[in-house]
């Protein structure tokens with residue numbers, strides 16, 4: 847993972863984002879790890895952790911579509927357009 851914004855080697859080409867592994871809504875006060883920007887956005891408050899990419903076995907770029915297919919997220923949710931190297935992915 848690469849910290850600088852726009853780093854071409856992060857699969858989503860975004861800066862890494864500080865994530866609260868214990869969500870703020872659950873009392874977490876520390877951003878205690880870095881996630882890809884898109885992974886961090888998709889995680890929201892941890893409500894999808896039971897079906898996060900590493901659990902269901904998909905790349906994070908495919909995750910929103912998988913959630914649509916599973917009926918977990920409505921069709922109105924946008925899917926980020928990503929061109930990238932899957933081999934560099936680190937799933938949330």
Ligand SMILES: [Zn+2]
Nearest residue numbers: 882885936937
């Ligand atoms: Zn990631």
